[in-house]
Amino acid sequence: MVSLVFLQRELRLLARQKADWLNPILFFIIVLSLFPLGVGPEPNMLRIIAPGVIWIAALLSVLLAAERLFKDDYRNGVIEQLVAGRQSLLPFVLAKTFANWLSTGLPLLVLSPVVALLLGLGQAELGAMALTLLLGTPLLSLLSVLGSALTMAADKGGILLALLILPLYIPLLIFASSAIEAASMGLGYQGQLAILLAMLLLALALVPMAVTSALRINVS
Amino acid sequence: MFKWLDPYAKSETLYHFCGKLLPYLMVSALALLLLGNIWGLAFTPADYQQGDSYRIIHIHVPSAIMSMGAYAAMASAAFVALVWQIKVAHWAVLAIAPIGAIYTAIALITGMAWGKPMWGAWWVWDARLTSELILLFLYLGVIALNGAFSDRQVGAKVSSLLALIGVINLPIIHFSVEWWNTLHQGATITKFAKPSIDPSMLWPLLISILAFAVLLMALTCLRLRTAILVNEQHRPWVRKLVGG
DSSP states (O other), rough: OOEEEEEEEHHHHHHHOOHHHHHHHHHHHHHHHHHHHHHOOOHHHHHHHHHHHHHHHHHHHHHHHHHHTTTHHHHHHHHHHHHHHOOHHHHHHHHHHHIIIIIIHHHHHHHHHHHHHHTOHHHHHHHHHHHHHHHHHHHHHHHHHHHHHTTOOOOOOHHHHHHHHHHHHHHHHHHHHHHHHHHTTTTOOHHHHHHHHHHHHHHHHHHHHHHHHHHHHHHH | OGGGGGGGSSHHHHHHHHHHHHHHHHHHHHHHHHHHHIIIIIIIBHHHHTTTTGGGHHHHHHHHHHHHHHHHHHHHHHHHHHHHTTTHHHHHHHHHHHHHHHHHHHHHHHHHHHHHHSSOOOOOOOOHHHHHHHHHHHHHHHHHHHOOOOSSSHHHHHHHHOOOHHHHHHHHHHHHHHHHHHHSSSOOOOOOOOOOOHHHHHHHHHHHHHHHHHHHHHHHHHHHHHHHHHHHHSSSHHHHHOOO
């Protein structure tokens, strides 16, 4: 119940600050459209690099959104009040994560057919890409909430956040792009999906705990 | 059970304890380092295949092993710091991090120098190289995160938390990188199916590994002492010590 109240608040904030979630999506599309300009428009070349390019663009755009996740709540004292309230921070953290996924992960999923069109991907790769995005973007949201909570009170965020969470993204990047690659070669990719799901579940169990303790440390 | 450990959570006791250990550690680290490296670099027979260039193993392998050992030590300190709320353990985390980062950098650089004549390339995207590189990023993350806070106590706690998160993530990264590599191509060059190393080469190597471990301890003691002084500068015992 409490989570729903927090979620409502997050969504209302997002509705009022459209730039926060529109900019990362625009960034995703811009990065994707730069690659063909950089490496040349040959469809074969694009099809080879597509899996990696899609996921790198997704990681960077999620990173862009991550920086401001907790900053405002920290500055105007919301988090301090929550910690002082002596109640579990879990509903707040879960609502934050879910709202972050709704505003950055879900749009990428919705955009995936457009991406497939841009990079000349076939039906099979599109399916694989959508599935990896479905499993991978919640994990991205969890990790960026974590990174954002760690750097919330830091004086200089930016590049620091990238240094912290990009290494955490690496396993995801490896398995997600290898799933799309396997699909493009007509191979099965259930194994990669299973590992992505396992990583998601592990993160879902552990990350909220780490985030709540990071929030407490930062206001103590 | 840990009653005997309790006094060392106090910064003053720990400061003097580290001070007592430091000369022994420094001298033995230096002695072992000289012994292991001179023996390894000058007096072992040359490898039948790699010739003399294999001798870099006496620096490369110890630094690589101890770069991981340092991470384990750092993460244990972080665990102690966060679970039992012990301040000096936070400082220990920050004392170890730069040493570990330097060890990792040494392992990477010597590895590249070794790779060039052996594999013909400075860098190969092999699983081991990649995870060592990521280890370096994790160390740098801990150091950078600590530097980003104006409140030193918060910075220390947050970087301990990051060190602990890294320890959960490290095996995941390690195995995913390994699978990533084998998905693309079999590791052909690095897996030199080792005929167990000849004793004449093994002993200096073991001594060098020990030397790097003792050096790690010595440097940690040194840095921890400095950290204690800096963080406790307002305490009477520190003032008396530095005569201010």
